Amino acid sequence: MTAPLRTVSLAARRRFNVLGPALVLVLMLPVAVGVGSTLNAEGFERYRSTWLDASGWSVFGRSLGFGATAACWALAFAWPVAAWSSRLGAGARYTVLALAALPIVLPGSLLAVGWVMALGRDGVVANGLGIDKPWLTIYDKPVAAAAIGLRYFGLAALPMAIELRRLRLRSGFDHAYGLPGWSRWWWLTARPVLPAAVAGFVLVLVFAINDHIMASMFLVQTYGTQVLVALNAMLDARLAMVRCMPMVLGGLVVSYAVARRLRGASVGETHVVIDGESRGGFASAWGALSVMTLALGAPLVALAVRAGSARAVLAAFGEVSDEFQTTAVTLAIAVPITLAAGLALARAWRSDERAGRFALAALLVVNLVLPGSVLALGTLRLFEAGLLATWRDTAVPLAFALVARFTPLAALLLFAVGRRESATRRDAAKAFGLRAWAIARHIDWPAQRFRLAAVALVVVLAGATELEMAVLLTPAGDTTLGVRLYTMIHTAPDALVSAVALAYALALAGVLIAAGAAVTMHRHNGAPRG
Amino acid sequence: MNALRKTINALLVCAAALLAGGCGDADNQTPAGEQRVVVVFTALDRVYSEPILERFTEQTGIEVRPVYDAEAAKTTGLINRLIARKGNPECDVLWNNELLQTVALMQMGVLEPYESPQAARYPAHTRDPQHRWHGFAARLRVIIYNTDLIDADATPGGLADFVKPENKGRAAIALPFFGTTFTHASVLEQVWGGDRLTGWLNALKANGVAIAPGNGAVRDLVAAGEYAFGLTDTDDAYNAMLDGKPVDVVLPDGEALLIPNTVALIKGAPHPDAGRALIDYLLSAEVERALAAARGAQLPLAEDLKDTPTPWAELMAGARVMKYDVEAAAAARQRVIVLLERAGLGR
Numbered sequence: 121m122t123a124p125l126r127t128v129s130l131a132a133r134r135r136f137n138v139l140g141p142a143l144v145l146v147l148m149l150p151v152a153v154g155v156g157s158t159l160n161a162e163g164f165e166r167y168r169s170t171w172l173d174a175s176g177w178s179v180f181g182r183s184l185g186f187g188a189t190a191a192c193w194a195l196a197f198a199w200p201v202a203a204w205s206s207r208l209g210a211g212a213r214y215t216v217l218a219l220a221a222l223p224i225v226l227p228g229s230l231l232a233v234g235w236v237m238a239l240g241r242d243g244v245v246a247n248g249l250g251i252d253k254p255w256l257t258i259y260d261k262p263v264a265a266a267a268i269g270l271r272y273f274g275l276a277a278l279p280m281a282i283e284l285r286r287l288r289l290r291s292g293f294d295h296a297y298g299l300p301g302w303s304r305w306w307w308l309t310a311r312p313v314l315p316a317a318v319a320g321f322v323l324v325l326v327f328a329i330n331d332h333i334m335a336s337m338f339l340v341q342t343y344g345t346q347v348l349v350a351l352n353a354m355l356d357a358r359l360a361m362v363r364c365m366p367m368v369l370g371g372l373v374v375s376y377a378v379a380r381r382l383r384g385a386s387v388g389e390t391h392v393v394i395d396g397e398s399r400g401g402f403a404s405a406w407g408a409l410s411v412m413t414l415a416l417g418a419p420l421v422a423l424a425v426r427a428g429s430a431r432a433v434l435a436a437f438g439e440v441s442d443e444f445q446t447t448a449v450t451l452a453i454a455v456p457i458t459l460a461a462g463l464a465l466a467r468a469w470r471s472d473e474r475a476g477r478f479a480l481a482a483l484l485v486v487n488l489v490l491p492g493s494v495l496a497l498g499t500l501r502l503f504e505a506g507l508l509a510t511w512r513d514t515a516v517p518l519a520f521a522l523v524a525r526f527t528p529l530a531a532l533l534l535f536a537v538g539r540r541e542s543a544t545r546r547d548a549a550k551a552f553g554l555r556a557w558a559i560a561r562h563i564d565w566p567a568q569r570f571r572l573a574a575v576a577l578v579v580v581l582a583g584a585t586e587l588e589m590a591v592l593l594t595p596a597g598d599t600t601l602g603v604r605l606y607t608m609i610h611t612a613p614d615a616l617v618s619a620v621a622l623a624y625a626l627a628l629a630g631v632l633i634a635a636g637a638a639v640t641m642h643r644h645n646g647a648p649r650g
Numbered sequence: 651m652n653a654l655r656k657t658i659n660a661l662l663v664c665a666a667a668l669l670a671g672g673c674g675d676a677d678n679q680t681p682a683g684e685q686r687v688v689v690v691f692t693a694l695d696r697v698y699s700e701p702i703l704e705r706f707t708e709q710t711g712i713e714v715r716p717v718y719d720a721e722a723a724k725t726t727g728l729i730n731r732l733i734a735r736k737g738n739p740e741c742d743v744l745w746n747n748e749l750l751q752t753v754a755l756m757q758m759g760v761l762e763p764y765e766s767p768q769a770a771r772y773p774a775h776t777r778d779p780q781h782r783w784h785g786f787a788a789r790l791r792v793i794i795y796n797t798d799l800i801d802a803d804a805t806p807g808g809l810a811d812f813v814k815p816e817n818k819g820r821a822a823i824a825l826p827f828f829g830t831t832f833t834h835a836s837v838l839e840q841v842w843g844g845d846r847l848t849g850w851l852n853a854l855k856a857n858g859v860a861i862a863p864g865n866g867a868v869r870d871l872v873a874a875g876e877y878a879f880g881l882t883d884t885d886d887a888y889n890a891m892l893d894g895k896p897v898d899v900v901l902p903d904g905e906a907l908l909i910p911n912t913v914a915l916i917k918g919a920p921h922p923d924a925g926r927a928l929i930d931y932l933l934s935a936e937v938e939r940a941l942a943a944a945r946g947a948q949l950p951l952a953e954d955l956k957d958t959p960t961p962w963a964e965l966m967a968g969a970r971v972m973k974y975d976v977e978a979a980a981a982a983r984q985r986v987i988v989l990l991e992r993a994g995l996g997r
Contacts, residue, residue, distance in 0.1 A: 339862065349991070353987055496727075504738060512740070587720055591719065592734075596740055597689070
């Protein structure tokens, strides 16, 4: 029985190796166009003037320091949320993790306004404490970094929660060996979660470095501002690409290192399902609720105060109905493709890692670390000529850019979620001659549906308020939700902007909670576990 | 499997036809060949530009398909979009809220000359001699100050106040690479010279001047009392004044730097006739009056609208209007940006 299975498994790997590189090549086309534009005399001159000048590195280094501070804060915030969610049932777990990701989809400017109202020199906190000149405000870098960490901590919480959940399923080990407290925590909890924490750290770091909107409202200029200056002030896409290169190369190296580390952690593990007791449950729940309250409560309360009334919030739904429709259509095209491509790439990645080959899928992380506008410019050029030009003035270019942007995110998440998934059932099904469609329907779908739904939510959340690509690629006459919200921030009355953002946040939170409840009910009714 | 493949192929073809169908130009013309659609890229805040575009549609029956910029995020993406699609433009008309980037586009060969009949109502310096762009409805650069923090008899009078030791950590300006702050810096480079501007920028940094993400943010920082004064535009300042915030404005050094809206036809525009009709409308007295009456309180530039009441009449009384060579300022764009980057503001 062993020999045929092995044969089938290798055949499957061969097929994935065709699909994986093909997807990577297609999705990296916009980046290839951008990099290609720098591979000439003019481009080399920009490399020389940028990276042979110490000031370029100095600016990058300082931004890296700020981003790393934000990422450290994010890990600190993510830990209790991940720990608590790992103790919950599936529905509640997905809901908590999705709520942790909610600050990412609120417009950065509005979140920043909320923090300024709370922690400004004349903010609620200083006034409440009766301090005339607070010694720390939101305009101090560590505090600003913490606020940015609170925006992105959901990105770190997700891989850590997955890893902690796995560990909880074998919590009987720490009883068996009777290890002392800290030692047990380090070797049985923290150490195995470290690769996931590193992955989360890198993700937050990348997003923090690129976040020029929220940071700039705290009067901090990030490296994203430098790229923006090249692109939108100097109107020099080549220089923008050259300035992106450290992020591109750094992202590739780190993602590959993380992929190798994950592989190492997954080799030779045995899973023993023992119901462990809920030690530390109260502490982690308290910590998680504090973080969630801080991350969501502070800006939402600020928005609610500015919105003025519940009627304004209800009226706000009508204000963005057209934009909601445009965004929904674009996401309806982009999200299924993103999920399918992400799933294929995650499988190819796992297959490559298990076979000890270079995981080509890791390269795609480039699309995630580049500023959206650079990716959008590459997409614009792609749709300028040939067959693709037919779709030039439609929703397709934006949908393609969203797929290119968020497929790496989907692939990373699906890779992390399913990296210990056994291939035995698939291999056995292949050995018995089941067709691909039947395998997908009877084996893959029951096992993957909740994971796919969770990843779909993350992609929808990230894509719905995407701004930089939407400005460049949305067809004339249409506006996406992200662009609409950002254009309103400094122009529409405060109450209206707050009401729209609050309505959007509440609607999303409602969807997330309902989805969580549905999953819980479904599982209680005896559905197979995903 | 064949059936499945056929179904997928059919769906793809249908989706492609559906998506591509919306952009066929045949739908955008009347049987007589009149264009009834115009695509406009506008950087003016949507809250001001949308009502005007809607009135144009009401009056002409031409549907406007606008693309708005997201100024708050500093994604002046429309300009990049125009450059990237220079070979296959989708846009007919650019309605920019400032001047230098429009002139830069002209220098890149993106704009098409069009002599609007309305252009004769404007002074010669507000338009390109070859009619590749026209200026209208302007904003002013002003110093906004917090009236709770600064007494009326001690208001900052000019740009030198930003670098005085007694004002250390009390002032804010917007990130100078974008929008009207960049225009201001470019004009200063022309008027003062590069060395003096560099000196002033270095002094700004040494004096702890805050670098905000935009002029609206400068207004908010000053209105909230985080900073005592800052450099911004009249439309931002006037919004705060209307909202009852404790702020007032003065002209820096008593000099008025006017930054007009600009409108231009795009070379190779898919609907040039409709585009020309929109340009005529935007340069009309009706639009300048509407922009003056809106919360942005823009200043009409047409000769026949000089007496239109605005909140800035007192401010402008006796003020000298700064003169500068627009094309030279646009051509010096890269040089000024390098100079600004070397100053390292906000890092």
